[in-house]
Amino acid sequence: VLNVLSNLKFNFADVLSDNLVNNQFCFEYVNWIKSSSLNTLVGIDEYKYAVFSQGTSEAFDKFYLKNSKRRFRCFRGEYLYHKLAWRDSYDWSYIEDAELAANDAVIISVPFADTGSKHLETDAILSKCTELGIPVLIDCAYYSISSNIQVDLTHPCITDVAFSLSKIFPVAHARIGVRLTRDDCDDLLFVYDKAEYTNRVSAALGLELIRTFPADYIVNKYKAIQETYCRHLDICPSNTVLFGIATRDNYPEYNRGCNTNRLGLHNFLNKDITILKGAINGSSE
DSSP states (O other), X not given: OHHHHHTOOSOHHHHHTOTTHHHHHHHHHHHHHHTOSSOXXXXXXXXXXXXXXSHHXXXXXXXXXXXXXXXXXXXXXXXXXXXXXXXXXXXXXXGGXXXXXXXXXXXXXXXXXXXXXXXXXXXXXXXXXXXHTOOEEEEOTTGXXXXXXEEEXXXXXXXXXXXXXXXXXXXXXXXXXXXXXXXXXXXXXXXXXXXXXXXXXXXXXXXXXXXXXXXXXXXXHHHHHHHHHHHHHTOEEOSBTTXXXXXXXXXXXXXXXXXXXXXXXXXXXTSOHXXXXXXXXXXXX
16 A cells, blocks of 8 residues: 555646546445455445535534534544534533434444454444434444444435545545435535635545555455454454454443443554564563
8 A cells, every 4th residue: 555655646736737636436335345355334325415514524524513403422432533523512411321213413433443343333323313303414434344243224314324434544644535315405515616726636546545455355355353452352343344343341441431341453454463562562572
């Protein structure tokens, strides 16, 4: 991936004048994620509108604005960005702390941020949200670095589905993402898109990457070494290849508020297992 980034084929002047590159990226990205043989997005074709987003974060911000008069809800252990965004300006509560109500708005990551696997309550919560008419955003930031994940997007409550390349490739600072919706709600992401006022350089970079690497590239490359590390650490491999999951009493320093502890392996996946052993044992190696 670093070799591709060091030898980009596009010309910046050409990209900046290309008013089609963002739509082309969104179109190819949707086909790219659908091509995965490791995961399944049930009902993704219901989402006819794909617009460029500065990572998943911009899609979150627009969801907050669209639902600003509602009470926001998420599970404990969810992506910290939401809590930080809600703490001063919005009403919010963890899903575990109060019953869902009709005036709520829910965000769920699939795979779930705390475990890299699907949260056990996901489908039940989505059914409840449909019953109560609660809008839901599904955060799929980890989708393309995971395996054995099925996301049922047919629940009528789901209004937004967000994706990003930030966790897949070393391009987090390029802010490359896509948001899917069933309808054109004419919010600011749609306004940017219609005015052609989007980040063309990031879209062109995203195109280079998804045209070069298959959707399951990272998982296929690193799954075996993830499993090796997890055996050595006596923890369970997450569905997301970057993580290993420990019991509540094992590695408690990595607890994020739930019943298991998430260990990030991303700094070690491209290194020999002896490097990890040295880090765990306090060695200078």
